[in-house]
Amino acid sequence: MNEFQLIRRYFDRPAPGAVLGVGDDAAILAPAPGMELVVTTDMLVEGRHFFAGTDPASLGHKTLAVNLSDVAAMGARARWATLAVALPAADEAWLAAFSRGFFSLADRHDVDLVGGDTTRGPLTLSVTLIGEVPAGQAIRRDGAVAGDDIWVSGELGGAALAVAARYGRAPDVGLDTLRNAARRLDWPEPRLQLGERLRGLASAALDVSDGLTGDLAHLCERSGVAAELWLSALPCAEALLALRSSAPALFAAGGDDYELCFTAPRAHRAAIEALPAELGLRLTRVGRVAAGEGVRLLDAPDGAPVLLTHTSYDHFR
Ligand SMILES: Nc1ncnc2c1ncn2[C@@H]1O[C@H](COP(=O)(O)OP(=O)(O)O)[C@@H](O)[C@H]1O
Numbered sequence: 446m447n448e449f450q451l452i453r454r455y456f457d458r459p460a461p462g463a464v465l466g467v468g469d470d471a472a473i474l475a476p477a478p479g480m481e482l483v484v485t486t487d488m489l490v491e492g493r494h495f496f497a498g499t500d501p502a503s504l505g506h507k508t509l510a511v512n513l514s515d516v517a518a519m520g521a522r523a524r525w526a527t528l529a530v531a532l533p534a535a536d537e538a539w540l541a542a543f544s545r546g547f548f549s550l551a552d553r554h555d556v557d558l559v560g561g562d563t564t565r566g567p568l569t570l571s572v573t574l575i576g577e578v579p580a581g582q583a584i585r586r587d588g589a590v591a592g593d594d595i596w597v598s599g600e601l602g603g604a605a606l607a608v609a610a611r612y613g614r615a616p617d618v619g620l621d622t623l624r625n626a627a628r629r630l631d632w633p634e635p636r637l638q639l640g641e642r643l644r645g646l647a648s649a650a651l652d653v654s655d656g657l658t659g660d661l662a663h664l665c666e667r668s669g670v671a672a673e674l675w676l677s678a679l680p681c682a683e684a685l686l687a688l689r690s691s692a693p694a695l696f697a698a699g700g701d702d703y704e705l706c707f708t709a710p711r712a713h714r715a716a717i718e719a720l721p722a723e724l725g726l727r728l729t730r731v732g733r734v735a736a737g738e739g740v741r742l743l744d745a746p747d748g749a750p751v752l753l754t755h756t757s758y759d760h761f762r
């Protein structure tokens with residue numbers, strides 16, 4: 446199988462939402478009238494973002510999911526993707542599973558793969574995702590205001606627990622709990638439906654990739670505000686509740702969650718509290734925006750400060 450047979454077999458699919466998809470020098474896309482484009486790129490590198498030997502179907506899913514998560518955080522709808530891969534070899538079983546994982550998530554969200562690049566090299570997977578949002582309505586990081594509530598979707602900490610376990614640094618939590626945590630790491634679910642519903646409700650948003658405290662600090666910086674987070678409010682799986690107080694960094698600073706963190710005025714509380722029933726997704730109020738700068742983690746509202754050894758994942762620290 447040569448390079449072009451590989452592309453045709455595993456990555457060339459019909460792209461009904463594009464003017465022209467895979468096969469030419471570039472794809473041709475036509476945004477719908479009145480829409481702005483949102484564009485994001487994230488890559489996964491073996492040994493850094495995932496362990497050698499990770500199930501290729503989950504890699505296909507996750508490489509797209511982490512990008513869809515950024516589009517969700519903007520309140521946008523995902524439309525088109527490009528995929529750049531460096532592969533150590535043309536392993537057909539690996540490629541078939543990867544392609545299956547990628548396209549089954551793409552199909553669920555009506556995303557067309559419209560191009561990419563394929564080279565030989567250390568396993569590296571990079572997606573560029575293009576989405577659409579009604580002009581002027583994207584949810585940015587710079588809109589939070591003192592007094593806003595801070596919300597988080599889903600649950601935190603499972604993925605970081607799975608990573609810690611693989612490095613032999615996790616507390617003993619039992620096999621079932623660990624299996625659920627590994628699912629959070631390998632099969633993150635991008636919160637696209639939530640992102641779209643948050644347009645007009647959230648004042649600012651981002652996705653939690655590096656760890657809540659550190660990611661929220663970026664939002665605070667862009668908005669020119671401070672934030673207070675409550676450890677005892679951070680949502681986690683029932684089986685991890687005890688760990689939340691004994692290993693707070695897993696929840697407040699562990700990465701790989703791909704949940705949305707957003708701020709919203711108090712006046713929108715009731716509307717936001719109605720979303721979980723509609724979306725089948727937990728939404729938890731985890732803190733509040735204040736004047737000033739920086740993120741403070743307290744054990745509870747008006748409680749004592751919680752000290753963390755780190756606030757998020759950093760590639761160069
Ligand atoms: N090499 C780069 N060149 C230009 N912009 C970059 C580069 N790397 C990251 N960025 C931009 O810096 C910002 C922060 O990046 P990152 O922390 O990766 O965001 P996210 O967590 O949303 O993926 C984003 O706006 C991203 O597009």
Ligand SMILES: Cc1ncc(C[n+]2csc(CCOP(=O)(O)OP(=O)(O)O)c2C)c(N)n1
Pocket residue numbers: 487488492493494495496511608654655699700701758
């Ligand atoms: C083998 C392995 N080691 C460590 C981690 C933890 N980890 C790696 S990258 C990362 C943060 C997210 O990656 P990044 O490239 O910073 O994503 P972005 O913020 O750009 O979306 C985390 C928590 C992991 N998932 N796998």
Ligand SMILES: [Mg+2]
Pocket residue numbers: 486487488
């Ligand atoms: Mg990035």
